[in-house]
Amino acid sequence: MTDxxxxxxxxxxxxxxxxxxxxxxxxxILESRRSGRGLLATTEGIDxxxxxxxxxxYEEALREACGDWLTAYPRVPVIACGMVGSAQxxxxxxxxxxxxxxxxxxxxxxxxxxxxxxxxPGLRIASDDAAPGxxxxxEETQLVGIIDELGPERYGExxxxxxxxxxxxxxxxxxxxxxxxxxxxxxxxLYGLLTRHGILARTAESSVRDDAAFAxxxxxxxxxxxxxxxxxARPLVxxxxxxxxxxxxxxxxxxxxxxxxxxxPSTASEAVGTAPEVVLCGAPDLCRRYAEALARHGVRTxxxxxxxxxxxxxxxxDRAGLLGPASGRGRQDEDVRLEGTxxx
Amino acid sequence: MTDxxxxxxxxxxxxxxxxxxxxxxxxxILESRRSGRGLLATTEGIDxxxxxxxxxxYEEALREACGDWLTAYPRVPVIACGMVGSAQxxxxxxxxxxxxxxxxxxxxxxxxxxxxxxxxPGLRIASDDAAPGxxxxxEETQLVGIIDELGPERYGExxxxxxxxxxxxxxxxxxxxxxxxxxxxxxxxLYGLLTRHGILARTAESSVRDDAAFAxxxxxxxxxxxxxxxxxARPLVxxxxxxxxxxxxxxxxxxxxxxxxxxxPSTASEAVGTAPEVVLCGAPDLCRRYAEALARHGVRTxxxxxxxxxxxxxxxxDRAGLLGPASGRGRQDEDVRLEGTxxx
Numbered sequence: 001m002t003d004x005x006x007x008x009x010x011x012x013x014x015x016x017x018x019x020x021x022x023x024x025x026x027x028x029i030l031e032s033r034r035s036g037r038g039l040l041a042t043t044e045g046i047d048x049x050x051x052x053x054x055x056x057x058y059e060e061a062l063r064e065a066c067g068d069w070l071t072a073y074p075r076v077p078v079i080a081c082g083m084v085g086s087a088q089x090x091x092x093x094x095x096x097x098x099x100x101x102x103x104x105x106x107x108x109x110x111x112x113x114x115x116x117x118x119x120x121p122g123l124r125i126a127s128d129d130a131a132p133g134x135x136x137x138x139e140e141t142q143l144v145g146i147i148d149e150l151g152p153e154r155y156g157e158x159x160x161x162x163x164x165x166x167x168x169x170x171x172x173x174x175x176x177x178x179x180x181x182x183x184x185x186x187x188x189x190l191y192g193l194l195t196r197h198g199i200l201a202r203t204a205e206s207s208v209r210d211d212a213a214f215a216x217x218x219x220x221x222x223x224x225x226x227x228x229x230x231x232x233a234r235p236l237v238x239x240x241x242x243x244x245x246x247x248x249x250x251x252x253x254x255x256x257x258x259x260x261x262x263x264x265p266s267t268a269s270e271a272v273g274t275a276p277e278v279v280l281c282g283a284p285d286l287c288r289r290y291a292e293a294l295a296r297h298g299v300r301t302x303x304x305x306x307x308x309x310x311x312x313x314x315x316x317x318d319r320a321g322l323l324g325p326a327s328g329r330g331r332q333d334e335d336v337r338l339e340g341t342x343x344x
Numbered sequence: 345m346t347d348x349x350x351x352x353x354x355x356x357x358x359x360x361x362x363x364x365x366x367x368x369x370x371x372x373i374l375e376s377r378r379s380g381r382g383l384l385a386t387t388e389g390i391d392x393x394x395x396x397x398x399x400x401x402y403e404e405a406l407r408e409a410c411g412d413w414l415t416a417y418p419r420v421p422v423i424a425c426g427m428v429g430s431a432q433x434x435x436x437x438x439x440x441x442x443x444x445x446x447x448x449x450x451x452x453x454x455x456x457x458x459x460x461x462x463x464x465p466g467l468r469i470a471s472d473d474a475a476p477g478x479x480x481x482x483e484e485t486q487l488v489g490i491i492d493e494l495g496p497e498r499y500g501e502x503x504x505x506x507x508x509x510x511x512x513x514x515x516x517x518x519x520x521x522x523x524x525x526x527x528x529x530x531x532x533x534l535y536g537l538l539t540r541h542g543i544l545a546r547t548a549e550s551s552v553r554d555d556a557a558f559a560x561x562x563x564x565x566x567x568x569x570x571x572x573x574x575x576x577a578r579p580l581v582x583x584x585x586x587x588x589x590x591x592x593x594x595x596x597x598x599x600x601x602x603x604x605x606x607x608x609p610s611t612a613s614e615a616v617g618t619a620p621e622v623v624l625c626g627a628p629d630l631c632r633r634y635a636e637a638l639a640r641h642g643v644r645t646x647x648x649x650x651x652x653x654x655x656x657x658x659x660x661x662d663r664a665g666l667l668g669p670a671s672g673r674g675r676q677d678e679d680v681r682l683e684g685t686x687x688x
Contacts, residue, residue, distance in 0.1 A: 087582075127583035131565065132576035167543070167575060185571035186543070193537040199511070199530070221475065225606030226570040227529035227599065231511060232476035238431075239471035255571065262569030 006030060006073045007323055009066055010313035013084035014138055015039045016166075019309070020066045025323060027314035029307070035065065039083045048088070058090035059112045070114050077322040078117050079107070079313050082138035085119040093119035095135065097126055099180045102173060103144040103312070107320050120316055123179060134184050138309070139169045143179065145312030146281055149304055160267060161279045162294075164188070164286040168259060170267040183267055187255040188286075194230065195248045203234050204247040213246035217253020218293055222261055229254050252289060260293040282306060350374060350417045351667055353410055354657035357428035358482055359383045360510075363653070364410045369667060371658035373651070379409065383427045392432070402434035403456045414458050421666040423451070423657050425464035426482035437463035439479065441470055443524045446517060447488040447656070451664050464660055467523060478528050482653070483513045487523065489656030490625055493648055504611060505623045506638075508532070508630040512603065514611040527611055531599040532630075538574065539592045547578050548591040557590035561597020562637055566605055573598050596633060604637040626650060 007025030011018060016038045022031040042061040046053050062078075063070070070078070085093030085108065096105040105121035123140045127133035146161060163169040166188040172181045194200045195207070220229050233250050236242035242250055264278075278294055280287040281304040291301040317323055351369030355362060360382045366375040386405040390397050406422075407414070414422070429437030429452065440449040449465035467484045471477035490505060507513040510532040516525045538544045539551070564573050577594050580586035586594055608622075622638055624631040625648040635645040661667055 125579075127580050127585045129585070132585075133579040133583055134576070135579055135582065183568055183572050184575045185569065186575040187571040189542050190534070190537075190571055190574075193534075193541055197537055197541060198533050223606065224527055224610055225529065225602055227531040227534055227603050228527050228607060230534075231528045231530040232478070235469075235477040235479055236471050238479060239477055241471045241473070241476075258569055259571050262567065263572060266568055 004030075006069070006076050008314055008317050009069050009073075009076055009078040010310055010317070011062075011065065011078070011080035011084070012082050012138055012141070012309045012313070013038065013065075013080050013089075014082040016041075018061075018065060018082075018084075020069075021310040021313070022066075022069050023310060023314050027311055027318075029310055031069075032307075032310070033065070037061065037064070039086075039089060043088070055090065055112070058084070059114070062112070062117065063114065067114070074115070077317060078115060079120065079317045079322065080117055081120040081141035081309070081313060081316075085121065086137055089119075090117070091119060093121045095122045095124035096140075097124055098182070099174075099178045101177050102147055102179055103140070103316055103319065105140075107316070107322075118317070118320070118322060120313070123182070125182070134182060136169055136182060136184070139163050139171070140179075141312040141316060142281060142306075142309045143171060143173065143312070144315050145308030145310070146279060146304055147173075147177070148311050148315050149308050150279070150302075159279055160277075161281065162290055164280065164282040164290050166192070170263045172267055181267065183263055185259045185263060187259045191248075191252055191255055194251055200230070200233055200247060200251060203237050203244060205244050207248045208243075208245040210243065210246035210249045213242060213249040214253040214289065215292070216242070217250040217255075218257045218296060220250075220254050220257065222258060226254070226258050229258070253293075256289055256293045257296075260290070260297065264294070264297055264299065276300065277302065279304065281308060348374075350413070350420050352658055352661050353413050353417075353420055353422040354654055354661070355406075355409065355422070355424035355428070356426050356482055356485070356653045356657070357382065357409075357424050357433075358426040360385075362405075362409060362426070362428075364413075365654040365657070366410075366413050367654060367658050371655055371662075373654055375413075376651075376654070377409065381405065381408070383430075383433060387432070399434065399456070402428070403458070406456070406461065407458065411458070418459070421462065421661060422459060423462045423464065423661045423666065425485035425653070425657060425660075429463040429465065430481055433463075434461070435463060437465045439466045439468035440484075441468055442526070443518075443522045445521050446491055446523055447484070447660055447663065449484075451660070451666075462661070462664070462666060464657070467526070469525070478526060480513055480526060480528070483507050483515070484523075485656040485660060486625060486650075486653045487515060487517065487656065488659050489652030489654070490623060490648055491517070491521070492655050492659050493652050494623070494646075503623055504621075505625065506634055508624065508626040508634050510536070514607045516611055525611065527607055529603045529607060531603045535592075535596055535599055538595055544574070544577055544591060544595060547581050547588060549588050551592045552587075552589040554587065554590035554593045557586060557593040558597040558633065559636070560586070561594040561599075562601045562640060564594075564598050564601065566602060570598070570602050573602070597637075600633055600637045601640075604634070604641065608638070608641055608643065620644065621646065623648065625652060 006022050008023040010021045017036050020033045046057050084090050091110045093108040107118040110117040122137035124135045125133040158175045159173040161171040168185045170183045237244050276299045279302045287303045350366050352367040354365045361380050364377045390401050428434050435454045437452040451462040454461040466481035468479045469477040502519045503517040505515040512529045514527045581588050620643045623646045631647045
């Protein structure tokens with residue numbers, strides 16, 4: 001098998017979308033696809049309590065996503081991360097409980113008519129009576145890709161990684177490669193709710209990109225709390241100090257500044273040393289916004305693109321032995337090899 | 345005119361609902377009505393830029409609300425507060441800028457085919473480059489009713505008044521009766537958005553009242569910020585530590601605790617003395633929730649019902665001379681009589 005031949009079909013299959021990559025045996029992207037049909041679209045109209053109907057819907061969705069690849073390369077392994085491995089997904093692939101090495105956990109095999117799909121388990125912090133826990137699915141794979149992308153000179157340092165999105169994740173990775181904590185902020189979802197529904201949506205009308213309005217939102221006060229600072233966008237518009245079309249960017253600034261002000265100290269305190277730096281990975285426009293918010297706290301940022309998830313999936317497949325000895329890597333990375341049992 | 349004869353038709357006409365009262369000349373309620381048809385329902389399908397169409401829609405809505413009273417008592421004055429006096433309302437009644445005495449500002453006359461409607465102006469804090477301002481419409485009238493209800497022994501003390509609702513208002517009233525500051529928190533709207541749309545709504549399924557879940561939300565941490573503390577409801581449910589049906593009460597607790605923690609110090613600091621006390625006025629269930637949150641800060645509460653707005657409208661009409669000399673009060677309360685020009 002040479003490196004230009006397909007070696008892996010890799011999917012990032014989330015709640016509201018899915019991406020599929022055809023990778024060669026060295027993890028290079030040969031083809032990529034993106035679809036807005038995620039978990040919600042796949043299971044629409046399906047009885048959640050009928051496992052057979054659900055399995056059939058996912059099998060059909062997998063065929064839609066990459067049936068041609070499965071037919072053309074029937075011996076190429078298939079791996080997926082994301083909500084497809086949740087309790088509402090195809091099969092529950094469980095969670096590894098933190099602290100846990102990045103990329104650890106046993107892949108769960110899903111046998112179906114066209115072959116086998118390998119599901120990556122998520123990461124969790126268990127809730128207890130003192131504090132709520134947290135969960136991630138898909139981001140654990142992104143973290144593997146990020147470590148890989150940063151390369152050996154950064155691996156070994158403690159890292160704070162921020163994955164902006166609908167539900168932003170703030171992750172602490174120690175120098176020994178263990179994820180020791182993470183937190184989720186639903187700022188992106190709040191942004192969507194506020195700008196699509198409710199009084200700010202009615203105030204906003206048609207929006208235009210306005211970087212100054214975003215910066216103004218970033219600089220807004222925090223002392224009155226998020227529910228008051230968000231509402232303040234409306235009097236600014238009524239008083240003619242903010243264009244109605246710039247309201248979404250202002251709201252984005254208020255939300256991101258509040259998230260960063262709270263989660264930077266609580267997530268990054270142990271990982272950020274004398275030269276504070278955060279690794280950002282996500283959509284370019286969102287990463288730019290978080291970088292600007294972090295710069296106001298004196299934090300430098302390294303920005304990586306979302307395609308690191310493909311690299312993460314390849315690396316996990318490689319370590320699990322799915323790519324076979326031909327890939328030349330196999331099980332050499334003892335410290336981060338797949339181990340443990342998925343917990344729930 | 346005796347006190348059992350109608351003396352005033354009073355309306356609290358907001359964005360999503362309206363209430364109408366038939367009051368006697370002493371301000372006692374003879375009849376009351378409530379409708380979900382507020383500003384939004386009234387102007388649905390109307391071209392906002394066509395003043396004649398808008399006026400016709402409001403005139404028809406007024407007839408719907410109390411046309412029978414207007415016909416039966418054609419000489420009884422009619423007064424309204426709330427968003428009906430906003431730029432999107434029937435006629436813009438303007439704002440008084442704070443600091444301003446409670447209940448100050450000139451009523452705006454709206455002449456229509458069935459008579460005259462008097463609109464109460466709102467209160468505003470002007471935005472400037474340093475800070476966003478704020479606005480209220482309807483609550484300024486509620487404040488007049490609250491002062492009236494508390495009676496002379498409390499009038500003269502500095503007060504902190506909280507009006508919980510979709511957009512909660514925190515108001516500081518000095519001992520001389522001037523409103524010197526207020527803030528709006530959209531916690532109620534956030535609650536609605538989060539429990540009707542998005543991931544927490546999907547997690548919640550059918551909800552039941554759960555006071556323990558509310559108390560647990562009140563006690564949740566604040567250090568990670570609202571966007572993270574809200575998301576935390578989901579892992580609590582996934583980990584079996586919170587019933588899915590109790591999630592709305594938990595979210596309510598998180599939102600109200602965050603609002604109180606931020607706005608109690610910034611609004612109440614100057615008004616609350618050695619025996620901290622806050623006056624709450626609103627729906628009983630909401631007031632109970634705020635009272636519980638405030639009690640955790642050692643703050644006692646006095647709770648008043650929403651019908652104080654009727655008393656506020658009557659008091660404003662009385663001071664403006666709408667009720668005539670027969671009401672026996674006229675313009676005696678020099679310190680709070682209507683004065684100034686509506687600003688905008």
